Amino acid sequence: MTTSLLDVEDLNVSFHMRHRSLHAVRGITFTLHEGQTIGIVGESGCGKSAAAKALVQLHPRHNTTIQGKVLYKGQNLLELSDRQMQRVRGKEISMIFQDPMSSLNPTMKIGTQITEGIKRHHPELSSQAIRQQAIDMLSKVGIPSPELRFDAYPHTLSGGMRQRVMIALALVCQPHLLIADEPTTALDVTIQAQILDLLKKIKQDGNMSIILITHDLSVVAHFCDRVLVMYAGKIVEDAPVHQLFSQPQHPYTKRLLLAIPRLDQAKNQSLHPIEGMPPNLSLPLKGCGFCTRCEDAMHICAEQGPELIHVGPHHRAACFKHDKRARP
Amino acid sequence: MSDDTILFTPLSSSARATVEEAEILPSSSYWKEAWIRLKANRLAMFGLYALCFLIVMAILGPFLSPYSYYETHLQLKNQSPDAQFWLGTDELGRDLFTRCWWGARISLFVGITASLVDLIIGVLYGSIAAFFGGKTDEWMMRIADVLCAIPYLLVVILLMVIIGSGITSIILALTLTGWINMARIVRSQILQLKQQDFVTAAHVIGASNRRILFRHLIPNAMAPIIVTLTLTIPSAIFAEAFLSFLGLGVQAPIASWGTMANDGLPALRYYPWRLFFPAILISLTMFSFNVLGDGLRDAFDPRLKK
Numbered sequence: 001m002t003t004s005l006l007d008v009e010d011l012n013v014s015f016h017m018r019h020r021s022l023h024a025v026r027g028i029t030f031t032l033h034e035g036q037t038i039g040i041v042g043e044s045g046c047g048k049s050a051a052a053k054a055l056v057q058l059h060p061r062h063n064t065t066i067q068g069k070v071l072y073k074g075q076n077l078l079e080l081s082d083r084q085m086q087r088v089r090g091k092e093i094s095m096i097f098q099d100p101m102s103s104l105n106p107t108m109k110i111g112t113q114i115t116e117g118i119k120r121h122h123p124e125l126s127s128q129a130i131r132q133q134a135i136d137m138l139s140k141v142g143i144p145s146p147e148l149r150f151d152a153y154p155h156t157l158s159g160g161m162r163q164r165v166m167i168a169l170a171l172v173c174q175p176h177l178l179i180a181d182e183p184t185t186a187l188d189v190t191i192q193a194q195i196l197d198l199l200k201k202i203k204q205d206g207n208m209s210i211i212l213i214t215h216d217l218s219v220v221a222h223f224c225d226r227v228l229v230m231y232a233g234k235i236v237e238d239a240p241v242h243q244l245f246s247q248p249q250h251p252y253t254k255r256l257l258l259a260i261p262r263l264d265q266a267k268n269q270s271l272h273p274i275e276g277m278p279p280n281l282s283l284p285l286k287g288c289g290f291c292t293r294c295e296d297a298m299h300i301c302a303e304q305g306p307e308l309i310h311v312g313p314h315h316r317a318a319c320f321k322h323d324k325r326a327r328p
Numbered sequence: 329m330s331d332d333t334i335l336f337t338p339l340s341s342s343a344r345a346t347v348e349e350a351e352i353l354p355s356s357s358y359w360k361e362a363w364i365r366l367k368a369n370r371l372a373m374f375g376l377y378a379l380c381f382l383i384v385m386a387i388l389g390p391f392l393s394p395y396s397y398y399e400t401h402l403q404l405k406n407q408s409p410d411a412q413f414w415l416g417t418d419e420l421g422r423d424l425f426t427r428c429w430w431g432a433r434i435s436l437f438v439g440i441t442a443s444l445v446d447l448i449i450g451v452l453y454g455s456i457a458a459f460f461g462g463k464t465d466e467w468m469m470r471i472a473d474v475l476c477a478i479p480y481l482l483v484v485i486l487l488m489v490i491i492g493s494g495i496t497s498i499i500l501a502l503t504l505t506g507w508i509n510m511a512r513i514v515r516s517q518i519l520q521l522k523q524q525d526f527v528t529a530a531h532v533i534g535a536s537n538r539r540i541l542f543r544h545l546i547p548n549a550m551a552p553i554i555v556t557l558t559l560t561i562p563s564a565i566f567a568e569a570f571l572s573f574l575g576l577g578v579q580a581p582i583a584s585w586g587t588m589a590n591d592g593l594p595a596l597r598y599y600p601w602r603l604f605f606p607a608i609l610i611s612l613t614m615f616s617f618n619v620l621g622d623g624l625r626d627a628f629d630p631r632l633k634k
Contacts, residue, residue: 058531062462082537090534103525107547116543117533169533 005177005209006032006055011068013047013054022282024050026233027068029308032177037203037210039224039241041217041256046278047233048213052179055211056093057085072177091121094170098182100162104154104169111150114138114169121173137168141198160191164198171202178203179211184219196223217260221245226314229253232279232289235308238316249317251294288320296321362551365627372623375616382613386436389429397422397430398581406599416601418591427583428605434584435613438495439565442502446564447557449503450510451546457511458518459541469515472508480505488576498577502564513556517549551628558621562614569610585610 013025025047032038040048053059054066057077070077077088097103105113114134118125125133131150138146141164154162163183170178180199184192196219203210212224220227220241227244229237229252237250248254255274276293279285288294291301298320306318320326366372390397393414401421409416415424457468484501491497521527522545530540546553565585571577572586585606592602 053528056532058528060461062460062464086534086536088534089532095529095532097525097529099525103529105526105530105544105548107550108543116530116535116539120534120536166529169529173533 042230454511454514
């Protein structure tokens with residue numbers, strides 16, 4: 001748990017459209033240790049997926065600028081060429097997506113799709129060995145009769161099964177880092193739990209770190225070691241999972257936790273949504289992005305963006321409430 | 329009684345596995361299902377059979393009669409169809425039956441070759457433009473627009489003047505601008521497809537651009553490509569007939585349906601079969617390709633059909 005696998009330093013992602021630019025990720029910095037699972041939470045459009053895709057450079061080059069550093073095992077991935085990056089993807093870093101219905105190629109047999117990665121990264125293996133490895137992987141992710149499924153087309157499988165195939169596809173070359181972009185959002189709750197347990201099991205078997213992107217806090221509580229809360233393209237809080245749930249420090253995190261419906265709340269009590277909208281990311285942001293929705297907002301919040309500061313030994317938050325000057 | 333005692337014993341694990349394996353149906357592919365839907369479409373199947381017939385006759389037809397396409401019988405000119413000349417003769421006494429099937433060879437060859445050239449250039453051009461996007465796409469499609477803006481007949485006539493008329497120059501003339509339609513259709517398809525997660529997934533496992541283009545994107549755009557192809561072939565055949573009719577096509581004594589129709593037109597009032605037979609073959613070919621193309625479109629995308 002001590003060696004760092006991934007160091008992200010001041011990562012910025014902007015998308016350029018014809019008449020405007022969208023600054024989706026605004027300088028995020030974090031470290032992922034070997035074997036650790038980090039959760040990234042935040043509402044839709046806060047830059048979670050944009051940041052994750054930038055780590056493996058999946059954005060089209062012609063309209064995206066990525067700045068900062070992504071140090072993977074000490075190497076800056078943003079400096080690699082397309083061809084070098086292709087060697088990293090799948091073998092070192094892999095990714096699974098939200099919608100299993102669209103993440104498999106409908107015109108290709110499942111087996112062909114899984115072996116594609118092995119063929120690419122281990123061209124020395126015989127086709128028999130490659131086939132065997134793919135079938136082993138399919139049975140590892142819990143596909144019944146993997147030999148028969150090997151020659152099946154994706155449309156013959158259900159959503160949960162396809163997500164399993166997707167996991168097999170992503171993990172068949174034993175990557176050290178898996179980025180899971182809302183892997184359970186499109187699945188129903190029982191399948192959700194199965195898929196998370198499967199990921200947990202595979203993670204324990206191999207030496208793998210996971211970045212889990214989600215907006216489901218219960219998934220985070222169940223699955224992660226550490227949590228990054230993102231808001232308007234920035235990390236607003238970074239804490240070990242227990243501390244985040246027991247002592248949230250940023251007002252946004254507090255409101256997020258308060259917004260979860262509880263079984264023990266009185267029947268006639270209404271839910272607690274966070275009022276207002278997140279700021280428009282195509283405009284420059286002067287103060288703190290949350291200040292219009294924040295109950296504790298101060299004058300400085302509209303003037304100046306807060307920095308991430310330590311509020312505990314492993315706990316950082318970006319809020320002026322924790323500034324020395326704010327304490328009465 | 330003994331049957332019941334067996335039936336109500338717990339299921340053994342091996343028996344359970346057999347049940348599970350039996351549940352997996354043999355996977356029928358997209359193409360097989362499309363073929364089943366096509367077979368149910370009678371009009372499209374008529375088109376398919378008619379095309380097979382035309383192709384077989386184009387190959388075998390000239391051997392069925394004792395005459396060759398250039399052999400003249402000046403005493404027997406403008407014969408009506410009879411036992412000796414099955415479809416009659418033209419003004420030089422050439423056998424129309426033989427000439428019709430020779431014309432089929434020329435017309436089908438020109439149509440299919442021109443369409444295949446369109447297919448290759450169009451698919452490559454359109455998919456590369458869409459795949460790389462941005463400036464590349466912008467430039468490539470603007471060049472295509474410029475080519476498309478040149479009047480087609482003018483290009484053909486210029487080509488004929490420069491390299492002379494003949495099959496090669498007809499094919500060249502047809503493909504010079506013909507691929508643009510295919511390129512546009514492929515581009516729009518690829519633009520849609522490349523947004524999909526499975527393409528990102530292919531990027532994620534480290535697949536190369538070439539592999540993503542040829543194994544993931546183009547196969548998924550195959551249905552509209554095939555439909556466009558079956559609709560390009562008749563328009564190419566028709567364009568050939570049209571050019572030959574204007575006298576810009578193949579030169580005598582080689583026959584194509586267009587030249588035969590052109591020859592037959594002045595004699596329409598006295599010897600109507602000289603126009604009738606090539607015209608009916610052109611119509612049959614157009615009709616067959618069009619209904620087959622429509623049928624394929626419905627078979628590939630059943631949602632379109634109401």
